[in-house]
Amino acid sequence: MVIEKLEIKKVSDRVGEQLEKMIIYGTFQAGEKLPSVRELCELFGVGRSAVRDAITVLKGKGFVDVKQGDGTYVCGFDSTKLFKQTNIPVDTKDLTELFQVRKIMETGMVEIAAKTRNNSDISKMKETLSLTNVNGWEADYQFHKLIAVATGNVIFIQLSEFISDSMKQTMIDFYRYIENQEQTILKINQQHEQLVSFIELGNALAAKEMMTEHLLFVEDLFLQSLKKVPR
Template sequence: MEAVKIDRQKLSDRVALQIEQWITAGHVRPGAKLPSVRELCQLFNVGRTAVRDAITTLKGKGLVEVRHGNGTFVRQSDCSRVFQGVSLVRKEDIHKLFAVRKILEAGTAELAAVHRNTDHLYHMKKALERLAQADSRDGWRADLHFHLAIAEATQNEHLVQLMQTVSSAIRKGIMDCHRIILADAEQERVIFHQHVAVFEAIRDAKPEQARQAMVEHLAHVEALLNGTL
C-alpha cells in the first residue's frame, strides 16, 4: 500500500479518501484490519484527531467497523453490492456497464479539467507512469488508480462516491481489458496513449477535449471486450 503525505487542508477528509482508495482498489480486503491509529498517523504524517475523524467518516459510510479493543476492520460497502453480480461475459452486461461509465466518467473528466490542482495531476501522472512500467498482468491496478484519481480531481465528493459505487464492476472490466492486451502489444500501446490523451486534456484545462478523449477511450475498450476490434 502507498500513503501520500497529507497537506493541511481538510486533513481528516483527505485521510478518509486515501483509506477509501485502498479499499476500493483492493489493497485492503473486506474483513482485513486497518493499520492502528498510531501507524496511520505515521503513514500520513497527521495527528491522531485527523485519523480518528477519518475513521468516523468511513464508519458512517459503512466501509469500516470499529471493534473496541481489537481495531478497525474493513466491511463490505452496501453501495458496492449494486454491481457485485455484474458479469462481463455477456455482451449485454458489457454494454450496460459501459453505458454507465460513459455517462459518469465523461462528465468526471470534463469537471476534472476545470477543478484539478497540482496534487491531482501528480497522482494521475504517477498512475500513468506505473501503467507504462507495469507488466500487463498488473497494469490494471495502475489503470484503476488513474480513473479514480480523475474522480478525485473533480473535488466533488458525490462523484467520488459514485465512482466508488461502481468500482468493483469497473475493476472487472479493466482486468478483462488487460488480460486481452497481454497478448497484443499494439492494443496495449493504443490504450496507454488514450490514457495520456485524457490526462493531457485535464492538465491543459480543456474540459470538452477531456470529455471526448474519455468517451473515445471507453468506446475503444468496450469494442475490445466485445471482440469487435
C-alpha cells in the same frame, strides 16, 4: 509478465452472487418470499448446504430476512447497499449497461476535472500512468478513480468506486486478454496520457471528447474479451 492468481469461488459464493444480482435487478422484489431451499437447489443445480450458506451471507448483508418456520423474504432495497457491493459478476448485458453509465458519467467528470484539478491531482495521475507497464489493470483502475477525485465531488467519487469495483475482475481478465497486443496497449496508454494532458491544460472540451473516444474504444475490446477469456 505479471501472473494473476486464479480466483476459486465456493459454490455457495456463486449462488449468493446470483441471488444478490436477482435482488438488485428486481427479479425478486422487496417483501417477496424467495423460493424454498429445495426450489433454489433445483434452480441453481446445487446442494442444500450451498443454498443455506448463500442465504446466511445475504442475511448478513441485509438483503434478506429469514423468518423461522416461514421462509426467506427480500428486504426493502436500500440504494446505499448497492455502493458497498464489490465482485458483482459481470456478463455482456451488465458490461453494456456499465459502459452506458460510464459514457455519460465519465465524460462529465473529466470535463469538471479539467476545471477543478490541482497540481497534486495531476501528479498522482501521471505517477499512476507511469506504472501501467508494471501493473496494467490496477493502474488503469486507479487512474479513472483519480479523475473522479479531481472533480472534488463526493458523489462522483462514490459512483466511480462502485463502477470500478464492479468491473475489477473483468478488468483483470481484460488485461490478460490484451497482454500480447502491443498496439492495443500502446493506444490505451496514449489515450490516458492525452486525457491527463488535456486535464492539466484545463481544456475541458478536448478532455471530454478524448474520454468519449477512449470509452468507445475500450468498450468494444471489453466485449471481445468477455467472449474469449474463460470465466
